[in-house]
Amino acid sequence: MTGDKTIEGGDSCSEQLPQLTSVAVAGLGLIGGSLAQRLACRGMTVYGWDLSQDFYPQAVSSGIRCMPSLEDMVRADPDLLVIATPLKAIDDLLPRIKKEMNPQTTLTDVGSVKQQVLHSVEKAGLADSYVGAHPMAGNEQEGFYASSSDLMDNALWAITVADSTDYRRFLQVGQMITAYASNEFITVDAAIHDQAAALISHMPHAVSTALINRMVESPVANVAYSLSAGSWRDMTRVALTSPERTKAMIEENPQEVSSLLKTMADSLRDLSRALDQKDNRYLDQFFAFGNPYRQSQWEQRRLMNQFGQRTEPEHRTLTIDQSDWKNQLGSVSRNAQSVVSILSPSQMEIKQYPHL
Amino acid sequence: MTGDKTIEGGDSCSEQLPQLTSVAVAGLGLIGGSLAQRLACRGMTVYGWDLSQDFYPQAVSSGIRCMPSLEDMVRADPDLLVIATPLKAIDDLLPRIKKEMNPQTTLTDVGSVKQQVLHSVEKAGLADSYVGAHPMAGNEQEGFYASSSDLMDNALWAITVADSTDYRRFLQVGQMITAYASNEFITVDAAIHDQAAALISHMPHAVSTALINRMVESPVANVAYSLSAGSWRDMTRVALTSPERTKAMIEENPQEVSSLLKTMADSLRDLSRALDQKDNRYLDQFFAFGNPYRQSQWEQRRLMNQFGQRTEPEHRTLTIDQSDWKNQLGSVSRNAQSVVSILSPSQMEIKQYPHL
Numbered sequence: 127m128t129g130d131k132t133i134e135g136g137d138s139c140s141e142q143l144p145q146l147t148s149v150a151v152a153g154l155g156l157i158g159g160s161l162a163q164r165l166a167c168r169g170m171t172v173y174g175w176d177l178s179q180d181f182y183p184q185a186v187s188s189g190i191r192c193m194p195s196l197e198d199m200v201r202a203d204p205d206l207l208v209i210a211t212p213l214k215a216i217d218d219l220l221p222r223i224k225k226e227m228n229p230q231t232t233l234t235d236v237g238s239v240k241q242q243v244l245h246s247v248e249k250a251g252l253a254d255s256y257v258g259a260h261p262m263a264g265n266e267q268e269g270f271y272a273s274s275s276d277l278m279d280n281a282l283w284a285i286t287v288a289d290s291t292d293y294r295r296f297l298q299v300g301q302m303i304t305a306y307a308s309n310e311f312i313t314v315d316a317a318i319h320d321q322a323a324a325l326i327s328h329m330p331h332a333v334s335t336a337l338i339n340r341m342v343e344s345p346v347a348n349v350a351y352s353l354s355a356g357s358w359r360d361m362t363r364v365a366l367t368s369p370e371r372t373k374a375m376i377e378e379n380p381q382e383v384s385s386l387l388k389t390m391a392d393s394l395r396d397l398s399r400a401l402d403q404k405d406n407r408y409l410d411q412f413f414a415f416g417n418p419y420r421q422s423q424w425e426q427r428r429l430m431n432q433f434g435q436r437t438e439p440e441h442r443t444l445t446i447d448q449s450d451w452k453n454q455l456g457s458v459s460r461n462a463q464s465v466v467s468i469l470s471p472s473q474m475e476i477k478q479y480p481h482l
Numbered sequence: 483m484t485g486d487k488t489i490e491g492g493d494s495c496s497e498q499l500p501q502l503t504s505v506a507v508a509g510l511g512l513i514g515g516s517l518a519q520r521l522a523c524r525g526m527t528v529y530g531w532d533l534s535q536d537f538y539p540q541a542v543s544s545g546i547r548c549m550p551s552l553e554d555m556v557r558a559d560p561d562l563l564v565i566a567t568p569l570k571a572i573d574d575l576l577p578r579i580k581k582e583m584n585p586q587t588t589l590t591d592v593g594s595v596k597q598q599v600l601h602s603v604e605k606a607g608l609a610d611s612y613v614g615a616h617p618m619a620g621n622e623q624e625g626f627y628a629s630s631s632d633l634m635d636n637a638l639w640a641i642t643v644a645d646s647t648d649y650r651r652f653l654q655v656g657q658m659i660t661a662y663a664s665n666e667f668i669t670v671d672a673a674i675h676d677q678a679a680a681l682i683s684h685m686p687h688a689v690s691t692a693l694i695n696r697m698v699e700s701p702v703a704n705v706a707y708s709l710s711a712g713s714w715r716d717m718t719r720v721a722l723t724s725p726e727r728t729k730a731m732i733e734e735n736p737q738e739v740s741s742l743l744k745t746m747a748d749s750l751r752d753l754s755r756a757l758d759q760k761d762n763r764y765l766d767q768f769f770a771f772g773n774p775y776r777q778s779q780w781e782q783r784r785l786m787n788q789f790g791q792r793t794e795p796e797h798r799t800l801t802i803d804q805s806d807w808k809n810q811l812g813s814v815s816r817n818a819q820s821v822v823s824i825l826s827p828s829q830m831e832i833k834q835y836p837h838l
Contacts, residue, residue: 262711284709314705322706325696326714333689334717336749338772340681340742342838348818349670350678351775352835353640355618358682360716361690366779369769377765380757386696387754391747393692398743401736409733413725416694422707423722462704479708482698 141470144294146301147171150204152196152219154185156264157236158210159273161307163188167275168306175199177211181270188275200226206298208259209235209243213378216243220250227255232295234259234302238323239379240286240316257299258286258316260323261309266367282464283311284319287452293471296451300468310464310477313455324382331372332387334365418482426480441466441475448472497826500650502657503527506560508552508575510541512620513592514566515629517663519544523631524662531555533567537626544631556582562654564615565591565599569734572599576606583611588651590615590658594679595735596642596672613655614642614672616679617665622723638820639667640675643808649827652807656824666820666833669811680738687728688743690721774838782836797822797831804828 148171151162155176166172166189174190175198176182182192193199200207200223207227209216216235227233233255237243240258247256263281265272283303287296296313303311314322337358341347364372376383393412400408447454448471458465462481465474506529507518514530522528522545530546531554532538538548549555556563556579563583565572572591583589589611593599596614603612619637621628639659643652652669659667670678693714697703720728732739749768756764803810804827814821818837821830 262709282709284705312705312708314702318702318705321700322702322709325700325702325706326710329696330693330713330717332753333693333750334713335769335772336746336753337686337689338775339749339768340685340745342772342775344677344681346670346674346678346681348835348837349640349668349674349815350681351778351837352668352815352818352820353618353638353678354682357686357690357720360719361686362775363716364713365772366776369773369776373765373769376757380760384754384757387750387757389696390692391751391754393695394689394743394750395747397688397692398740398747401732401740401743404736409729412695413691413729416691416698416721417725419694419698419707419718420722420725459705459708462708464708479704481704481707 141472143301143468143471144205144298146205146298146306148173148202148204149206149208149302149306150174150193150199150202151190151208151210152176152199152223153209153211153215154181154190154270154273155210155212156268156270156272156277157261158208159185159270160263160275160277161208161210161236161261162190163273163275164278165302165306166190168308170302170306171204173199173202173204176270185270196222197226200231203228204231206302207231207233209233209237212374213237213239213242214374216246217249220246220252224250224252227252229255231255232257232298234299236261237378238327238375240284240319242378244286244288244316253288253290254292255295257291257295258319259299259303259311260284260286260319261303261307268371278307278309281307281309283309284322285311285313286316286319287313287455288315291452293448293451297468297471300465304465304467310466312459312464313452314459315456320379320382324379324386328376328379328383329386329390331364331367332376332383333390334362335369335372338362338365422480422482439478441477443469444474444476446472446474497828499657499824499827500561500654502561502654502662504529504558504560505562505564505658505662506530506549506555506558507546507564507566508532508555508579509565509567509571510537510546510626510629511566511568512624512626512628512633513617514564515541515626516619516631516633517564517566517592517617518546519629519631520634521658521662522546524664526658526662527560529555529558529560532626541626552578553582556587559584560587562658563587563589565589565593568730569593569595569598570730572602573605576602576608580606580608583608585611587611588613588654590655592617594683594731596640596675598734600642600644600672609644609646610648611651613647613651614675615655615659615667616640616642616675617659617663624727634663634665637663637665639665640678641667641669642672642675643669643811644671647808649804649807653824653827656821660821660823666822668815668820669808670815671812676735676738680735680742684732684735684739685742685746687720687723688732688739689746690718691725691728694718694721778836778838795834797833799825800830800832802828802830 150173175193462479467475504527510532531549818835823831
């Protein structure tokens with residue numbers, strides 16, 4: 127272990143950003159492999175490890191220092207250790223990591239649900255070193271051969287923080303995202319992240335799957351299939367991803383997904399009743415309820431048409447009160463603002479996203 | 483009225499295709515205007531009429547003979563009269579049409595639900611002259627100024643037939659679609675059409691609307707909005723069309739939409755229960771049920787990747803038994819085959835679509 131780390135309680139109000147020169151990525155699949163290549167491209171020292179190692183020669187030629195075992199990689203004392211394995215592997219890896227990890231190393235991950243990982247990390251006694259993260263990037267492929275350094279172009283990340291989260295470790299993860307991956311992030315707690323992910327991704331995947339199920343069971347399936355056009359294609363595209371992967375994704379966030387599915391079921395049943403009873407008042411409300419979202423989207427389209435694709439909203443500088451950073455950055459996220467750059471521990475550049 | 487029409491009971495087995503040189507389009511909005519321009523481009527005599535006439539100069543320059551009144555247009559004795567007004571206007575127009583229409587003229591329409599129009603036509607005493615039609619084309623705009631002759635490029639039409647449908651009138655509509663609009667069609671009865679349209683379009687529009695309603699009411703709306711990416715965008719695109727138009731579309735096909743919404747609600751509620759109870763058997767079934775559709779789509783993608791975008795399946799020639807044409811063409815549709823060309827009253831060229 128090296129002793130030159132800068133993370134110490136005493137300097138948490140220093141105006142210097144914490145050291146970040148090396149990162150280790152456990153799991154070099156689509157996301158881990160893409161992140162490792164991206165960070166290596168941008169000059170970080172990147173260690174990598176994966177259970178399957180047949181692609182190591184290609185990974186090495188992308189600038190990744192491939193390690194024979196997880197333990198070897200952890201013992202290299204990276205500033206950041208990123209877990210990018212499937213979620214179900216994490217409980218087995220954490221005790222092995224804990225045994226070898228320098229307490230100065232910051233542990234993070236890129237899993238698509240955050241409460242479950244947080245519980246695993248707490249159980250393994252690593253909560254003090256941990257800051258969760260989730261990049262909004264991906265496609266329907268998998269494995270290192272599908273990964274690439276540009277998969278994360280323009281990705282927005284969520285960094286998840288808990289009461290125990292250390293600010294300097296948070297800054298390290300934020301620096302990796304902004305300074306090295308050239309991405310942006312919002313800061314949320316794990317429960318809010320999982321609620322939001324269920325709403326925008328996990329539940330819609332289940333709904334899309336339910337739609338193609340209706341076609342398969344339909345007595346007019348082939349006629350419907352022939353006549354299907356844009357709206358059907360859009361709404362069923364995500365149902366074409368591997369059903370095993372979708373099932374796993376939903377099972378990892380069961381409470382939030384289940385609760386939203388119930389609300390959707392109630393809403394569709396009420397709409398059905400309103401159609402049966404010609405309940406015009408209900409129908410009007412159902413179709414008008416989403417107008418705040420529609421108007422925001424229509425406004426985005428108008429701006430796109432007026433100013434073109436590359437209009438970037440203005441950035442502004444936010445001064446961070448380091449004694450209240452979690453509340454402050456949480457409120458920034460609730461206002462649909464992201465952090466695009468960390469200028470110092472007390473100054474960040476933020477950007478406005480479309481909002482309701 | 484002219485007396486040179488060729489539709490007579492006596493020659494229904496003739497090998498000559500029925501006369502088709504002129505068409506009249508009532509309602510020159512997005513669909514009617516696009517069809518009128520397309521048919522005029524391709525050499526038909528096209529009459530047009532609309533309630534609002536401010537765009538007539540532009541329509542005339544597109545080759546449409548614009549008429550001051552519906553009655554004037556009907557009295558021009560077109561071979562085909564196409565109703566392309568909003569559905570809710572049809573009940574008022576039909577008696578006016580009936581008063582002036584040459585019995586030789588074939589009446590058709592382009593409405594997005596077919597049972598309702600069929601009932602209106604029967605009520606108006608025009609069923610003997612009528613063959614329903616519905617082109618799968620459109621976008622989120624409306625009005626003549628949004629119309630264009632290429633809106634219907636590659637469109638597939640449904641022609642709807644009933645027990646009373648006359649074969650030569652059917653051939654006229656089929657000729658308009660294939661020979662003049664350069665499109666294809668399938669043949670179905672009105673109930674099957676409305677069931678299929680509810681499945682692939684009307685119900686999914688309602689589901690998409692229910693999705694954006696969930697975001698508007700979410701306590702984490704702005705975080706979710708910021709983090710939303712491809713799957714959310716795809717599944718909510720159709721919810722961005724005018725809610726009034728979506729409401730009208732669903733109200734025009736209430737039974738089929740209501741029934742599918744109930745099935746969707748049951749399915750989502752069962753899935754929610756299965757997540758709560760970790761009912762792995764149910765979850766496996768839910769995610770595997772759509773595999774026949776997935777496999778068909780994956781195969782399409784594979785062919786696209788292998789042979790490129792423009793791979794056209796082979797056509798084959800179908801011999802029509804004119805005493806059994808409805809069953810024969812209905813079975814062609816159920817096998818996901820479309821008619822691409824009418825060679826003679828007893829020979830059609832058909833094409834295979836992807837199927838289950």
